[in-house]
Each structure stands twice: as structure tokens, then as C-alpha cells.
Amino acid sequence: MLKIAVLGTGRIGRMHVDNIVAHPKAKLAGVFDVNNAVAQEVAGKHHAKQFSSVEDVLNASEVDAVLIATSTATHADLIEQAVAAKKAIFCEKPIDLSLDRVKSCEQKIKGTNIPIMLGFVRRFDKGHRAVRTSIEAGAIGDLHQVIITSRDPDMAPDAYIEVSGGIFRDMTIHDFDMARFILGENITEVSATGSRLVNNALMERCNDYDTVTIVLKTASGKQCIINNSRRAVYGYDQRVEAFGSKGMAISENHPMNNMRLYAENFTDQKPALMNFFIDRYGEAFNNEISSFVDAVEQGKNPEVGFEDGKQALMLAEAASRSILEKRIIRLDEI
């Protein structure tokens, strides 16, 4: 039984709590949140301990690991503290919006053998993962092209967008990680184009884009296309396609349900696709915890770690610069 304390009991934190509680090899060691009432409710429901501070959590001998689901700005600090306290770490993405802060954190924790897993949950989606597995099994031969379609069901609130760090750091970051996961080879070139088609006024104010296309290339010539939109009215559009010398593997969308209607006035459920990321990737969030528990218990490296978080952020930087400078950016420029 891995005893995990959860830091941050907001929406995502509570979901992780449920997954830990139901997990056969994990136990909820307690919770902490700056919002005392929320933490109390979660603890009460599960007869679990409510810690009074992060320090308490990190000092508690009954805590094997911490799951960091607090706000982004605290992630790097908490990683550094947890490493010092020798607690295994599961941290929600991103490490930080600033590449400099990520690098300073990296310096600080250098040489640690504390397991650190980063919450790039999509790697644990059964369909996306089956694409990767197919490639590794040789089912599609040499990989030539990857197409990642990733569209949110709707624009986040303005207040969120304004501090999000921009579409590449906030949204495409997942797709950059997916590209790395599927390509299995270092990316050398990044070019990007952006448009303001969903909410032009907000995007102009934030100097941001709501509709982007990014083309990545590896040293051997593999190509990866990412296309993003901040709003797909038909639901959460999440597809990964890998094309190679011997075939193609596609991780298809998840319909709202498996009912199909054939009628005179063909009106199916709306939206057509699953809408909420906790629904769409619910099983992946579960698998992710399993993967973390297994890694810690078996002393293996987590499947996705600190370096992956840093690399995805570097790709985001490159994409931003490509739009500014209207040219292909080599990753070694970042």
C-alpha cells in the first residue's frame, strides 16, 4: 500500500482522491488545502487525516508520497520541498510557466533519486497509448507522420485565459508532450501559425491565439502536425494519428455515448463527443495513478518525469518565437 497525501483538494485534487481511495494498492494518507472547509469535507468523507500545513504533510512519517494538485505557481516550490523531505512526488502539469524557473528547480533537485512523476495524463489514455504500442510493436513500420488534433470544448473564462501563459504553454503543452511520446525521437524544428477566430478581442488583448497549427520535424525527417482550437462546439476533440511505412494507427474520439440515431431529422445527442476532460480522460487519470504507484513501489523511473515537463515547455517557447519571427525555429535555439 502506497500512502499518498494529496496537496490541493480542488476539482482535480478531489478526483485524484477518489482514484487513490479506490486503488487496490494505494491508501489516502491525508489531505491539505489552503481552503480549510474543502479539505475538511474531503477528509471527513473518507475518514482521512486533514493536515494543517504542507510542512505537517512533509514531516509525517506515515506519508510515502505527495500528489501536488495546487495552483501552478506553487508547483516548483513544492517539488523542491518534497524532494528535500524525501517524499515520492506526483505533480500536476505544468512544472511552471517560466522555463527559467523550471531550470532553476532542475538545478536544485539535481542528483536526487526521489521519483518525480508529471501529470501528462494523456499518455495514459488507452487509445493514445495503443498507438504508441502499435508503433513499438512494428505494426505500422517506420513512423512518417503524426497528426494530433486537440480542441477544447469551450474557451476557459477570460480571467483564466489572461493568466494562462498563452495557448502554447497552457493548452498545446499536452500536445507537445503527446508528440514527443508518439514520435519517440528528438524534435529539431518547430514552426507555428496562429489566428484569432474564436474570440478576437480577448486574443488581441492578451496577445494570444485561439486557433493554431504547429508543424514539428525530427532529425530523421518525421513530421508531426498539431492543430488546436479553443472551442469545438461538438465536444472535446482529441485524436492522435500515426502514419508509417506499413500502416496507420488512429486513436479516435470518444462519443458522448454509443447510441446512434438514424432518423428523418437526424438529431443526435449534443454535444456529439464527451465534453469534460475528467470524463474523457477519467480512465487515464486512474491509469496514471496506477503507473505512479507501480513505479514507486518497484523503484522504477516514473513513465513521464521532470525532463518531459521541461521539454514540452521548450517546444512551447519555440512555437511562440516562430509566430513572432515568421520562420522555422530550431529547438537548439531555445
Added chain:
Amino acid sequence: MLKIAVLGTGRIGRMHVDNIVAHPKAKLAGVFDVNNAVAQEVAGKHHAKQFSSVEDVLNASEVDAVLIATSTATHADLIEQAVAAKKAIFCEKPIDLSLDRVKSCEQKIKGTNIPIMLGFVRRFDKGHRAVRTSIEAGAIGDLHQVIITSRDPDMAPDAYIEVSGGIFRDMTIHDFDMARFILGENITEVSATGSRLVNNALMERCNDYDTVTIVLKTASGKQCIINNSRRAVYGYDQRVEAFGSKGMAISENHPMNNMRLYAENFTDQKPALMNFFIDRYGEAFNNEISSFVDAVEQGKNPEVGFEDGKQALMLAEAASRSILEKRIIRLDEI
């Protein structure tokens, strides 16, 4: 918070425990199982009480409801005892293999206003339910034909089949309930045909069938076809199709994952479909508990109850007799 005690912590009982623990409006009040070790492990994991007997459970004031997941032969007795103890009841199907025992149980609990919900889980599957909802919303007009395809991924062990009560009582029982759910009208005629194609020797020994087709008809002429097989090598085949004057609604199968492979030698995952009923109907089992919790808390009748269990068993009787007598059986003959 509805405080639910779970009787029987075998495979299905433990799954219900996990669903209760994660449910925002339910709490695990404790567990009991004749296998002490198994019950102890489940209780330990969730800091929950391990009761020492059914009586203890039924006498406990902190228990609002019981979930009966013990062996079939005990269901009717436990229902009677729980009604007497005034505990709300969720009982796994079937009530009993014998229609006589079901009728005697019915007599005993007559007049109770204790909520009794029967675990016909498929009614809570999002896709099957969307078919029903479409019909109610008029999307396919007047209902004309229903086709239920229901094939198990593999034959249960011989020892299980031998005491199962036969394919109609054991397996088709779910489909009889689905037929009633989708048709929304009393069934008046039943005809059935059976073959021994999967395991002829076993079926002959048990005087049972592994491959059956049943045709049901309602008073107004609606037709329903059920086809069953004890073994579908490609996985758990579970489809419901409703055809009407204005269209058709189909609840399609659930693929193992949403990855599709297009290759020279097209070899996809095996099996193609989800295989294990707890995976395939995992979400439905969750929804089922929600429905039970809501019914009890809001003082409503559970969506599927004792009478539904009895009616499904009567259809099973009629199907058995149809094969024996090689004729259409009117339900009023049962």
C-alpha cells in the same frame, strides 16, 4: 449521505464497495461476508466496520441500506429479513431461480414501502438508456421492432453452468429485462429456439442450450428478437437496436479501446470488444448505485424493482416451455 452496508464481498460486492466509497452522496457503513478474511481485507482498506453477522448488520442503527451481493440462493431470504429490519435494499439479480420462491417472497413482503432495487445493471448503461430516452422523446416515432444481441465473451466454467438454472434464467434474464425496458409494453407471446453449438456435450448433459433465439411480441404487435451465444471470441457483444416509424436508435458495442489500425496485415487488438462485464458495464454499475441512492433519499420508487425481477423470470419460463412444446407460449399461460 446514505450509509450502505455491503453483504457479500466477492468480486461483485467489492466492485460495489469501490463505487459506494467514491460516491459523493454515499458512505460505506460496513461489510459482511461468510469468508472472514476477504471481508477483513475490504474493511481494512477503507477504515470501515466489519460486521460479524447478517443480524448485526440489520440491527445496526448506523446502517440505512443493505446491498445484497451474496450467492443467489440467499437473496430471497435476505430480502425478507431486510424488509423486516426496515433497511432499504439493493439486491443483485436474480431474486431466485425458482418462480415459486419469488412468488412466496412477494407474498411475504407484500405491502412494504421499503425501497427494493434489483440489480439489472444494463438499464443504467448510457447507450442502452439513450435508446429508451430517444423512444420516449419521440425520436424514432412508434416502436416496431427491437433487436437485442447479447453474447458472452466465453462459456462460464462447467460447474457454474450446471447449477446456473439454464441459459434463459441465467443469461437471457438480462435481455428479457432489457426487452421490457425498451418495449415499454407488456409482452404477450414468447417463442424460442435453441441449439448446442458451443459445447454440445455439456449442453446435452445439462439439457441446456448455448445458442438461442427468442422472439417476443406485445399486444399491439411490437416485435422483439433476442439472440444469445455463450461464447463470442471477439469479446462481450452487447447491442440494442430499436426501430420505429420515424427512425432507428442503436446502442453499439464498446471496442476494447478507440485505436484503429490500418495495416498491410490488418491485425487489431484481440479481442476487439471489451471482454469483462465489470469493464463493459463499469459506468453502469456506478450509475445504478447513484440511482439507488437518489431513490432512497428522495423517497421515490427505485427504477427497477421486485416486480421486474419476477417478470423477467416469467419470460424465462415461457422460453423454456416454448422449446419443449415447439410452439408459441402466451405469457398468460405462465
Added chain:
Amino acid sequence: MLKIAVLGTGRIGRMHVDNIVAHPKAKLAGVFDVNNAVAQEVAGKHHAKQFSSVEDVLNASEVDAVLIATSTATHADLIEQAVAAKKAIFCEKPIDLSLDRVKSCEQKIKGTNIPIMLGFVRRFDKGHRAVRTSIEAGAIGDLHQVIITSRDPDMAPDAYIEVSGGIFRDMTIHDFDMARFILGENITEVSATGSRLVNNALMERCNDYDTVTIVLKTASGKQCIINNSRRAVYGYDQRVEAFGSKGMAISENHPMNNMRLYAENFTDQKPALMNFFIDRYGEAFNNEISSFVDAVEQGKNPEVGFEDGKQALMLAEAASRSILEKRIIRLDEI
């Protein structure tokens, strides 16, 4: 080049003319129709001969084969005459609505080695045929169950229905032949149920049914379910499913086009499926002519012949009797 004369230049006859004209190994030897104007137009368009009578056609030395696309009542006579004239025969289904007439025709042409092909076009559909081919290749192991769904896009005009010979002889006849094609084994038992749900008044007047379910069984216990409706508002619903010990093969429907729409108010094309039999089975009609040409040129038996026409009609008889007598009919009773 097989020189084929077409008798009857109505809708189906003209379609066959186009297929013959475009076929690399066939040539249009001429046309005849009792409607002189229509025949003239068809002949003119293709610089082809317009014959003045059936006798002229059958006496013409430049005619190798006749394609009979005249009205049903003339089929048996024309087959007898063409056999006498030693012309290879392609005849649209059915041979006749009366089993007696079919049997007398059979007697008359007994012993001939003139190739006679019957237009059960669905056997030449790529998808349905691939199901058969998969079975022959062992891809699904031993065949256990077949499900044929066959629903017309709309009710034919009353005047047509009144003289159609009833749903089994007019519509299900295709499905009976498909059942024989897929089962590959003699059918021994037939049971049927019928309802009047689409047009009750017309059906009562004609003593006919618009919604039927038929269950067939072979000596070895293979089961086949056919379900028919005279009206599916979403288009021409034509599916064939074969289930066996090692898998399942399904010939799926043909959507109107391959465009899928995911929108807020999900409104796709109507109807969803192809609507017109000449569209849906257009390619099959072409393949059918190819099969006929190849058989005649290579001196092989046509893939579907007189006996198949007779057997399908016998199944129609059995189904009619099953409804009347409310019991399973053994085919050896017909």
C-alpha cells in the same frame, strides 16, 4: 464478346442495358419492349437494334443470350421459350409468384444445359459476398447464427402491394436467398411472425403484413433471423451478420455519403442511408452481369440459378403457413 438482347426496357431493363454497354466483354445485341417508344429511345441512344417481337429476338443468330426484365407474369414463359431457342438466359427474380408454375416450368426445361441465371442481385454485393467469403475462408470458424436486417426505404404504392404476392414472396424472397447463400446448408425449419404497423388498413385488406420476423434453422442447428419492414425512413437498411465459433462478419449499411457532421444541432443528411435500390446495389448489378458473362463464356453453371429461385419461393410458402398455423413449419412439408 457475349451478345445480349434485353427483353423489357423499363427501369431495371435500362439499367441492365447501361451495364452491358459499359461491360468490356459484353455487347448489346438489341432490345425489345411491348412499349415501342421506350424501346426505340434506348436502341437509338446506343445505335442498337430494336427487335419487333420476342420471336425475332429468339430467332436472331447474332443473339447469344437474353436478359429477361419484363413483368413477373411473363418470366416462366420466356424462360421456356429461350431454352427452346437455345439462348443463354439471365432472368430477373422471381421466376413466378406461384410455386406450381415454377414446378411446371422446371419440368419443361428439365435436362437442358442452357445456362439460366436468376437475378438475386444481393449475392453480388461486395460486402455481403465478403461475409460469405470470410466464412469459406474459415475466418469466423463454424457458423452459428445469421442475422439479416432488410428494410425498404418506403412502402411501394398500394396498387403494387395488392398484386405483389405478399411480403414473403415479394420482399423477403431476397432475404431467403441471402439466408441460403450465407448458411450454405439446407434449411429444415421455418417460423414466422407478422404485424401490421406501417399501414394497418392496407395490410388488413390484402391479408398481408408490413413488419415480419422469420427464424430459420438448419439440420445442424444453425439459426438465421430475418427481420423486415416495409418502411425505414432513414433509408434502405440492408445488413447481413454472420456469427461463428471464431468470430463475426458484418456487412454494414451504405451511408448516403461518407460525410459526417458534428454540430451543435447535429443534423446530418436525410435519409442517412442510400435510398434507392439501384444506387445501393448499383455495383452489385454490374458484378451480376459480369458473373453471367463469365459463366456463359466459360461454360460454367451460373452462380445462382433456377433451383435457387424455387427454394426461396418454398421458404416464402413455409413462412406464410407458419403465420397461419402458428407453429414451426418443416420445409419438407412444402
Added chain:
Amino acid sequence: MLKIAVLGTGRIGRMHVDNIVAHPKAKLAGVFDVNNAVAQEVAGKHHAKQFSSVEDVLNASEVDAVLIATSTATHADLIEQAVAAKKAIFCEKPIDLSLDRVKSCEQKIKGTNIPIMLGFVRRFDKGHRAVRTSIEAGAIGDLHQVIITSRDPDMAPDAYIEVSGGIFRDMTIHDFDMARFILGENITEVSATGSRLVNNALMERCNDYDTVTIVLKTASGKQCIINNSRRAVYGYDQRVEAFGSKGMAISENHPMNNMRLYAENFTDQKPALMNFFIDRYGEAFNNEISSFVDAVEQGKNPEVGFEDGKQALMLAEAASRSILEKRIIRLDEI
């Protein structure tokens, strides 16, 4: 009846002949090919005239229109001659591989009111066209992104590739036209990236690419991604996706047939998709002729004409230059 003479009776020319012959409003006025034997065979089969020269065709009063299916190098000359002879023109794509030659041809035929239709057949595909129609009907709102996937089933012979003019002029040219058709707005920016992954040696020798990604942008910010490969082992991969403010429309691939297999060792037909362009776009080739016949008979402009041919070639030029200069090319630079 539009009387059409076909110039060039190679593979594509013969297919057009069959479509003309079967078309209710067209008549084959005759054929010409520099290969006398081939032309003779085609003429003989259809009782049609074999012309002895292009001049004969253009002088023939019984010829209303010419269909140019000769080799690419002759297209521009034949267009000029046919315009002079006042024959309506259907010309296979491309007009010429050289943009200069296209511009000189444009000068020469300037001011003509002779209908000229260019054979961008994909515009007549039911699925692709339904995407365009959906956009025009407002079904997906404002258009934001278009994704065109276009992969050939296999590399053409080396000898063909060597004189093809490169992937952009030879293969992507179809996708450039599709992009223009779907976007419905002028393209202002082109960027491209190319790799040599299918046949590196051949591509190096020809200074060509076999795997390319092109990103197009319009003045209003609409984005279009084209991805091409010279070899997709699973068949001819042809998809068009349009994403907008109110939804998404996808023209999906055409499977080899509509049979689906679910088996232990899931082995479906190979290739999975239609393989041969005349099969895949067979219906579109038919619709294309209909569109031409209707335009000429009704005195309307053909749906796709000379200017479309020129614009697609300009996009090909821009893509080539983008790879060379490693930057975004504005279309006004071409």
C-alpha cells in the same frame, strides 16, 4: 444530347468513354488516339467513329465538345486549338506543368466564351462536396481550419516520378484545388516542409519529396493543413475535414467494402481502403461528366475552369519555394 469526342483513349480516356456512353444526356461522337489499335478497339465496341486526326475531330460538325485525355504536354495546345474550333472543352488536369505555359495559353484564349472545364475530379466526390455544401448551408458556422489528408496507395513507377514535375505539381495539385474549393477564400500564405521517407534514393536523384506537409492561410486567418505521402499501404487515403465555429464536417475514407470482421486474430481485407483512383473516385468521374454536360447545355460556366488550374499551379510553385527558402511564401510573390 451533347455529342462528345474523346481525344486519348488510354486508361482515363476509356473510363470517360464508358461514362459518356452510359450518360442519359451525352453521346459518344467518336474517338481519337495516336495509338491506332487502341482507338479502333474502343470505337468498335461502341459502334462509334474513329477519327484519323485531331483536325478531323475539330472540323467535324457532329462534334459539340472534346474531352482531352491525352498526355499532359499536349493539353495547352489542344485547348488553344479547340477554342479556335469553337468546341466546348473538358480537359484532364493539369493544364501544363509550367506556369509560364499556362499563362501564355491564358493570353491566347482570353476573351473566349467557349466553356472550358478542368478535370479536378475530387470536387465531384459526394463526400467532399457534402463538406462544401454543409459550409455553405451554415452547418458548421464560420470556417476556421481545414485538414486534407491525401496519400497515394503506392509510389508510381520511377520513370513516371522522374518526369512528374515533383510532388507539389503532380500530386498535391489536387489538394491545392480541394483547399481552394473548401476554403472559399483566397489563400495568401504558403509554407511547406518535405521529407524523403518512402524512397530516399529516388527522391534525392529527382530533388523531390515523398512525404510533405503544407500549411495554407487566408487573409482572414483561416488555416488549411495538407499532408501527403506517396505510399499508404492500407490503400488510397482521401479525407477532408472542415472545422468551424458551429461544428465540424468530415469526408471520411472509403473502405474496400462494407464488411467488418471481428475475429480472434483480427484480419480484415487488405488493403483496408479502396486502392485504385478510378474505383475510389468512380462516381465522381461520372458526376464530373454530368456537370460538364449540364454546364454546356445550359450555357453556364463549368464549375471548375482554367483559372482554377492556374491557381493550383501557383500554390505548387509557392510550396516548392517555401521548402527551398525555409520561410513562409506570400502568394503575391508568385
